[in-house]
Amino acid sequence: MNINVTLFGELITFAVLVLVTMKYIWPPIMKAMAEREKKIVDGLEAAERGEKSLVLAEKKAKKQLQIAKGEASDIVGQANLRSAQVVEAAKDKAQQEAKKIHELAKSDIATESEKAKQQLKADVANLVVAATEKLIATNIDVATNKELIDKFIAEV
Amino acid sequence: MSFLHPTEGEYVQHHLTYLQLNLHTMKLGNGGFWTLNIDTLITSVVVGALFLFFFWYVARRATSGVPGRLQNLVEAIFSFVQSMVKEAFHGKNELLVPLSLTIFMWIFLMNFMDLIPVDLIPNVLYIFGVIDFRPVPTDDLNVTAAIALGVFCLIIYYNIKVKGWHLATEILSKPFGWWLLPLNVLFRCLEEVVKPISLALRLYGNMFAGELIFILIALLPWWIQWTLGGIWSLFHILIITLQAFIFMMLTIVYMSMAHESHD
Structure with a gap:
């Protein structure tokens, strides 16, 4: 020794x-380490906040989705009602229209048949006169015969 | 055994001789107290500069973002020292953590010189005309005593600074009460003086013994050296780290005692 x-x-x-x-080595490294620690703490906090807001947003979205679903079902219900009404109205209208056409056709048919009847009456008279003329030849008084025939036809 | 020193005695002697400068004559050789151990001084300063440069290099580009490999290493050492200080020391002291870091790293690196093959540095230097060279600074009592003395001064300084007049009552009345005042003073003096002596001698003794065993292993025939040499090297890795750690830890504990009252 x-x-x-x-x-x-x-x-x-x-x-x-x-x-x-103490002067040149400790402070800068200490500073870097402290800063990193702070960064990590901040980052963790931010992550936590993000998670919380995510949960909140999810809840909000769910709620909104539910509201939208309710609205949609309302709308569908209303639409169904409206369409039923429309169909009902159209049915009524069509029935009325059909009735109208039916009536029209009925009256048409009535006039036509009347007309035909008249025509037929005239035609029958002429035909009978012509036929009788041919059958009984000439000596029969045309005027008398016509009178008889007309009488007959009126009875028909 | 070395080709430079044919007998065992000469070989061991060579490894236990410092490269000394006599300050009286300014020539190589032992000059009593006024002698500089040049080998110790050079190695300890070089190793200390390496430590400072490496840490300074990392500190200069330290980032709070993702650290690189070197910064990771340095930060790991930092947080290790810091946690040790936090565990044992509860006062407020700006100096203590850098002090502990310096003690740990410097002593570790000086001890590490012991793991370099015993003949490598002396023999290379011998070629350049340096006859004796001991490359392990902590294998020199001057180094260990210097660090211990530094710590001792700091202990005294902080004792006075923190406790003020309370220190006087503490020295005079503890641990036996006012009636055994002389005994109290004697005990306190012993307690304080033992601290640096035990610090210095513990480190010196360990490193001296370690180095000596490496020297003795080097005396074995070359084909058997690897067995004991390997085992002792592995064991010594543990010792050098442990001794550096113990020195640091005791410094922290002593400083903590200087900051806290005994009552």
């Missing part, structure tokens, strides 16, 4: 090392 002046040399070296470490 020999203690000598080296001791003081080493003492100075030690002091310099400690001072340099």
